[in-house]
Amino acid sequence: MKILKIAGGFALIGFGVVMLVTPGPGWVAIGLGLTLLATEYAWARHWRDRLRDEGTRLTHRIGRR
Secondary structure, three states, X not given: OHHHHHHHHHHHHHHHHHHHHOOOOHHHHHHHHHHHHHOOOHXXXXXXXXXXXXXXXXXXXXXXX
């Protein structure tokens, strides 16, 4: 099961990167991939938290306009 989570996480990140330049929810796929990987790796947890914090900050910034 562990190998499936790791492979799925990296696959979602890869698809997310492709979707950043093609139509699709790239950031969502990257976030889901990091969430899967965060169960196994501290670096993925760090990047997931950073992505979530930046998204929250951006949402607040847009909401103030």
